[in-house]
Amino acid sequence: MKKFEEKTIQSEKIYDGKVVHLQVDDVTLPNGKTSKREIIKHPGAVAIIPITKDNKIIFVEQYRKPLEKSLVEIPAGKLEHGEGPETTAIRELEEETGYTTNELKFVASFYTSPGFADELMHIYISDKLEPLNEKIEGDEDEFLELLELTLEEAKQYVKENRIHDAKTNYAILYLETLEMM
Amino acid sequence: MKKFEEKTIQSEKIYDGKVVHLQVDDVTLPNGKTSKREIIKHPGAVAIIPITKDNKIIFVEQYRKPLEKSLVEIPAGKLEHGEGPETTAIRELEEETGYTTNELKFVASFYTSPGFADELMHIYISDKLEPLNEKIEGDEDEFLELLELTLEEAKQYVKENRIHDAKTNYAILYLETLEMM
Numbered sequence: 001m002k003k004f005e006e007k008t009i010q011s012e013k014i015y016d017g018k019v020v021h022l023q024v025d026d027v028t029l030p031n032g033k034t035s036k037r038e039i040i041k042h043p044g045a046v047a048i049i050p051i052t053k054d055n056k057i058i059f060v061e062q063y064r065k066p067l068e069k070s071l072v073e074i075p076a077g078k079l080e081h082g083e084g085p086e087t088t089a090i091r092e093l094e095e096e097t098g099y100t101t102n103e104l105k106f107v108a109s110f111y112t113s114p115g116f117a118d119e120l121m122h123i124y125i126s127d128k129l130e131p132l133n134e135k136i137e138g139d140e141d142e143f144l145e146l147l148e149l150t151l152e153e154a155k156q157y158v159k160e161n162r163i164h165d166a167k168t169n170y171a172i173l174y175l176e177t178l179e180m181m
Numbered sequence: 182m183k184k185f186e187e188k189t190i191q192s193e194k195i196y197d198g199k200v201v202h203l204q205v206d207d208v209t210l211p212n213g214k215t216s217k218r219e220i221i222k223h224p225g226a227v228a229i230i231p232i233t234k235d236n237k238i239i240f241v242e243q244y245r246k247p248l249e250k251s252l253v254e255i256p257a258g259k260l261e262h263g264e265g266p267e268t269t270a271i272r273e274l275e276e277e278t279g280y281t282t283n284e285l286k287f288v289a290s291f292y293t294s295p296g297f298a299d300e301l302m303h304i305y306i307s308d309k310l311e312p313l314n315e316k317i318e319g320d321e322d323e324f325l326e327l328l329e330l331t332l333e334e335a336k337q338y339v340k341e342n343r344i345h346d347a348k349t350n351y352a353i354l355y356l357e358t359l360e361m362m
Binding site: 015045162 | 302
């Protein structure tokens, strides 16, 4: 859908980073006037809801520098160049939890913040986890702690804002709908 | 929670825009090594799920330049300086839909993309809408079309990826849980 399309007059690259790329576009609005759009380009991300044999959810706790605090989240990571989202889901599961799977189910996808960023988040779930024989090393600047929580415990973490990000809050609500069915 | 805290060595301001502010921090990791963190500072945002008397949901369709397409979303906007989230919710409702309310219920809040941005999204719901006598002008560079959809219609929009952003997908799932109860 191209309703109210904004045509690019020119695009200025501001920053080309490891994760984010910032550009500022001059655009023509539907009424003919011009405006500026600040745009973050992001490779996209994948998250997975890992369910253990005893029906617990595996989370990772990690420090989030933009917030200056740690959050409890479902395992997730950026899409590497050329990688399909299912491959990323399994890679992040392996790197962050020590489990693998060959059975993923698609849950949802959404843009995390479409006003200023093009990051698309894909969420999968798996309740067919197998422990890896050998630990796989993840990113060297990533420090994680694993937690296994029941859905009731996870809902308590939401109340306490220890779980407090879009993909994980969505995942908890999704698991609640499964319980209701 | 400060688990795995990353201490800032220095912070470089890269860009100071209308919506986004980009900085790159040099940090000390828990193992003593150093790394860089690219951080988007954002004022935070508020969204509202407006429910009409005949139980339809009011959405806005607008062009999202970062995606180069339009999306159907619940009304939302940035927190203005010093404004509480409930005030923003009512202001955005008035500007974008022509309704107002004096009865809001908190639904959820979450960081949209905690890996690189500090944007916190607050979501409210109201089924006590009153039409405004006079139209209030919103942002002059914002072009919107209003849609009123049943929950079933909205779920179809999710399937077609016309509804495809974190706050709106969360809102649809939330309304589904209300229907299940």
